[in-house]
Amino acid sequence: MPRKKQARNTPPAPITDLYYYDVTSHRTENWTAGMPGYDTQPSFSPDGNRIAWVSMAHDGYESDKADLIVMDLHGSKPWKVNVTINGMVL
Numbered sequence: 001m002p003r004k005k006q007a008r009n010t011p012p013a014p015i016t017d018l019y020y021y022d023v024t025s026h027r028t029e030n031w032t033a034g035m036p037g038y039d040t041q042p043s044f045s046p047d048g049n050r051i052a053w054v055s056m057a058h059d060g061y062e063s064d065k066a067d068l069i070v071m072d073l074h075g076s077k078p079w080k081v082n083v084t085i086n087g088m089v090l
Helices: none
Strands: 019-022 027-030 039-044 050-056 068-071 078-080
Touching: none
Parallel strands: none
Antiparallel strands: 019 027, 039 050, 050 068, 068 078
């Protein structure tokens, strides 16, 4: 009977948090701290008051459902935007 292969140590998943750097104060702020999954594709609103990005809930799970997250730049917490097409939440 063949021996069962032992799993090798896998490298940790990359950290893909979104950071803000204030050039005046030279301070860096992690906008996605506490969100363990991938946070990618940030885009500012045309008026510069909000930022949106794609986020996954689970770290290292590339097949996870991607959510659209929006945050007001004036102090609000991020919220998830559910996109619906023909009654289905995407």
